[in-house]
Amino acid sequence: MADLSGDDRGQVLLVAGFVLAASFVALTLVLNSVIYTENLATRGADAGGGDAISYRNDVADGLESVVESVNRNGSSRTAIRDELSRAVVSTSRRAAQFQVLRGISANATLVSVAWGTRIGQNQTTGNFTNSTVPASADVASDWTVATGVDATRSARINVTDSSELALQSNDPLELQVTDGSPWTVTLFKNDSAGTTTAIEVDPPSGPSRVCSAGKDPAIGLTAGTFNGTDCPALEYGEGISTPYTIAVRNGRQFQGTYSLVVDEVIDSTDIEYDNYGTAPDVPFAVPAVYSATVHVEYQSTSLSYATDAQVRPGESDD
Template sequence: MADLNGRRTSRGGERAQIMLVAAFVLAVTFIALAVMLNSVIYTENLATRGEDAHGSEAIAYRADMAAGTERLIEHVNENQTGESYDDHVANLTTSIAAMDNGTAPIVATGGTRTKVSVMSVTRGTRIGQFNTARNFTDVGATTDWELANSIEGTRAFRINITDSSQLVEEDLISFLGGGIDPFTVRVDDGTDDWAVRIYEDDTTDNVIVDVEGAGECEVGENPEIDLTAGTINGEPCGPLSFGDGVSTPYSLRYEQADQIQGNFSLVVDSTSFTSSHYSADEDTPFADDQAIYAATIRVLHESADHVYATDAEAIPGENDA
């Protein structure tokens, strides 16, 4: 993980920068190789079919380019923290061009010309905390606090509980007041809200993920919860439909954030937040508003008997809300 402060010493910083660039080039190379392999498979499997096959091949190529772009967005956000937003966009654009240059010659062997270019990029904020032994309070130990507001979308919102014994036990919760409130994630548009409460079953020590008004899921200790994908430890949790019934823009907040221990991360389509809740130390909550939330690419797939040109939106975790 790159230094969030973006500080560099003259020689140590140069070495770190070289290593970072090398890692980035390798990542682009691996993505291009994966896309090329898929393209070869598509070409070989579809070359002997009718004209409908060309449409299938073009659609598959579009999906491949969008998936590759999503991986590049994640790489830029996670490995080039501390750089400006313009730098992020430039790095993404250069990387997509490299991916395009790597795949086009392979696809051309089947008589197809391809081109991928960046049409637009959406700026967002990457929020997280990586210290697994800390609760979810802000840097000032505030228990009820707003992560961001004016949010148009949230993706990859993942909570990893590392010590479920720190959760409030169910028998200590008073649903009518007077007891101990559990850790809660709340989405609020000013009129409607959506909330999920996380606490511990006092009998089984299992973790309960309770979506207010929708139902609950019960799992074992120390689960990984993906709020926007609606999964716990990779398995679907039916009631967990992030922000259901809430309109955009909305705010996102933690309540009773001292009643949970672990780490979390998310990316929001917003750059509006209170900076005093955060620091540059990734062991406490941090917010990087230089991140890329999504990108729109133009994909061209053309041969002697078809021309397929369309835009594709690349949002890492596209199935997220």
């Protein structure tokens, strides 16, 4: 072993100390640099990414009401798709207006449409029977609305004269969603004048539940509301598996309008087709957009973002 004098040992310790100090300083600089870079990158991604996501959500949210409007006014798939495509461009431009001033390019285009069927009856004095058109159809108080359904959205019933409803003991209107064992909603009046009305919900298993309201209620079947108020009893299709059938019983015991959108495409091959005529005079079944896919692009000097957004009007009702 080398013989080091006191002075030599001191010099070695001093050099070692300098080396360690330099190493700690370098390590601190490296760590600070990493932390600073990470924070800066995260801050930039959040800011730009947040704006891009906000734009995507604004477009998708704005298009939900547009799709419902196009469905109400469209007469054919071609007309509905063309109108929706134009509406996507218009909605995209409106949502991007404040971005242009910041040098940001943002736009959305319609990619695809998943078709379904809008079923309804618009006459305020109409009932819930099936159609008299075509002439060969039998007007029925008990009938099948749709079969092979996997999903239903925006299902609403508006009572226009609750005095025309039946009492609970007199075979009132029933709407059934069934996969063999029905989930049933029964709509009836609590008194002969119809000043108060109620719905009783019977799931396939478990006790029945009731919600009450005043006269002429609006029922959001898939939204779970009764006259604009949450109805805890109303959980559409509770306990029912897909595909299911939607059916009406005692359809004459009702006066008002109704509408719903199912994911099934009803055409001349379906058994329920003969239950419908032509809108708006009789119960109808017309093409409708069940959901749409929109391609969204958002570009700034520091961010390039592109994604497909799903537009599903009434999805919160599902």
